[in-house]
Amino acid sequence: MPAPRVSFVSLGCPKALVDSERIITRLRSEGYEIARKHDGADLVVVNTCGFLDSARNESLGAIGAALSENGKVIVTGCLGAEPEVIREKHPNVLAITGPQAYESVMAAVHEAAPPAHDPYLDLIPPQGVRLTPRHYAYLKISEGCNNRCSFCIIPQLRGDLVSRPLGDVLREAERLVMAGVKEILVISQDTSAYGVDLKYRADLWQEREVRTKFLDLTRELGEMGVWVRLHYVYPYPHVDEVIPLMAEGKILPYLDIPFQHASSTVLKTMRRPAHQEKTLDRIRRWREICPDLAVRSTFIVGFPGETEEDFETLLSWLDEARIDRAGCFKYEPVKGARANDLGLDPVPDEVKTLRWNRFMARQQKISAAQLKKKIGKRLPVIIDEAEGRVARGRTRYDAPEIDGTVRIHANRPLRTGDIVTVKIEGSDAYDLSGLAV
Numbered sequence: 001m002p003a004p005r006v007s008f009v010s011l012g013c014p015k016a017l018v019d020s021e022r023i024i025t026r027l028r029s030e031g032y033e034i035a036r037k038h039d040g041a042d043l044v045v046v047n048t049c050g051f052l053d054s055a056r057n058e059s060l061g062a063i064g065a066a067l068s069e070n071g072k073v074i075v076t077g078c079l080g081a082e083p084e085v086i087r088e089k090h091p092n093v094l095a096i097t098g099p100q101a102y103e104s105v106m107a108a109v110h111e112a113a114p115p116a117h118d119p120y121l122d123l124i125p126p127q128g129v130r131l132t133p134r135h136y137a138y139l140k141i142s143e144g145c146n147n148r149c150s151f152c153i154i155p156q157l158r159g160d161l162v163s164r165p166l167g168d169v170l171r172e173a174e175r176l177v178m179a180g181v182k183e184i185l186v187i188s189q190d191t192s193a194y195g196v197d198l199k200y201r202a203d204l205w206q207e208r209e210v211r212t213k214f215l216d217l218t219r220e221l222g223e224m225g226v227w228v229r230l231h232y233v234y235p236y237p238h239v240d241e242v243i244p245l246m247a248e249g250k251i252l253p254y255l256d257i258p259f260q261h262a263s264s265t266v267l268k269t270m271r272r273p274a275h276q277e278k279t280l281d282r283i284r285r286w287r288e289i290c291p292d293l294a295v296r297s298t299f300i301v302g303f304p305g306e307t308e309e310d311f312e313t314l315l316s317w318l319d320e321a322r323i324d325r326a327g328c329f330k331y332e333p334v335k336g337a338r339a340n341d342l343g344l345d346p347v348p349d350e351v352k353t354l355r356w357n358r359f360m361a362r363q364q365k366i367s368a369a370q371l372k373k374k375i376g377k378r379l380p381v382i383i384d385e386a387e388g389r390v391a392r393g394r395t396r397y398d399a400p401e402i403d404g405t406v407r408i409h410a411n412r413p414l415r416t417g418d419i420v421t422v423k424i425e426g427s428d429a430y431d432l433s434g435l436a437v
């Protein structure tokens with residue numbers, strides 16, 4: 001009997017991508033084949049994103065396309081937490097499950113397309129199936145979040161923080177390294193809160209007891225001989241402790257901290273974690289310890305109640321903080337978020353757009369100046385794509401997909417996944433270029 005074929009659509013953030021990888025790993029381990037097209041597959045699984053209205057629409061569109069091209073559709077992921085929204089538009093989907101509901105997705109798949117009689121359990125490499133290129137991989141260390149930011153519905157969708165035990169996380173990292181991964185990107189909703197739900201319980205790793213804690217995890221990952229990049233780190237006081245590991249070269253000098261704003265009034269109404277920390281002083285001290293630290297962040301402009309003064313505070317904060325990379329979003333009211341009930345004045349759309357443009361112009365200048373300082377330096381660069389003697393890669397200061405790249409030319413053929421030294425020759429607002437030496 002031929003193996004049933006499942007077509008898979010993965011939408012949303014890197015965290016959703018990790019969920020997709022887990023589901024695909026399970027499917028492959030049970031003998032299912034992954035089809036490239038909906039047409040001709042036995043069924044389609046759509047892993048949705050439900051965060052912003054635009055993402056919800058994209059998810060509903062993908063479900064509609066799968067229904068018309070195939071007809072048998074199982075929906076999972078964040079939008080799956082709101083089955084009524086999906087059923088209203090697409091009453092014919094076979095099953096709907098929420099985020100991280102791996103068992104229910106598999107149960108729905110079994111019902112719609114039973115597994116082949118004799119699954120080859122060893123079809124699948126021990127490190128699992130990854131949707132990201134072979135040389136980098138996301139490592140998810142926890143699910144959910146204990147914070148209650150007023151604009152966010154993630155805790156409603158994904159629940160409170162549940163950390164994976166340290167031994168599990170490190171074993172997965174080790175398998176990834178053995179499979180050839182050169183860069184590990186640590187992700188979760190709140191990376192620096194890792195282990196708090198487990199009361200930092202000790203776990204066994206290489207016959208030693210190690211605490212399930214942010215610093216201990218980072219230290220152990222730093223011993224694996226690959227690039228380790230930290231995402232979604234809130235600036236709780238204990239984050240200071242990992243900066244020396246960056247200065248020693250154990251982990252990458254890179255911190256992705258979603259600051260979202262700088263005005264204390266806005267941060268308070270956003271109910272942001274660690275908003276009371278004096279972030280400018282912290283960043284200054286971190287750079288004293290690790291001078292080449294790159295800070296990436298995201299911001300929201302046009303949050304309800306944001307005044308011109310609040311926005312000016314954000315712009316001058318940017319000037320002082322010299323954030324290397326910043327993403328900026330215009331506030332969109334998310335259905336079910338508490339920010340909608342705070343009774344704050346919404347910011348008109350045209351003001352939001354003006355502020356967004358002003359933010360981007362200011363940040364572009366800062367980022368261009370930060371990049372210009374790199375001209376003439378020799379920097380290690382990991383190659384993401386190569387074609388003969390030209391390639392595109394990233395420095396230690398840039399994460400895949402969200403930050404800048406380096407255009408590389410060389411006197412020899414280059415290969416994806418290699419880490420080469422590049423003499424930086426040029427820069428613009430976002431990217432670098434140079435010669436592999």
Ligand code: SF4
Nearest residue numbers: 145147149152154189
């Ligand atoms: S920290 Fe805030 S924005 Fe991030 S997932 Fe938790 S509640 Fe949402």
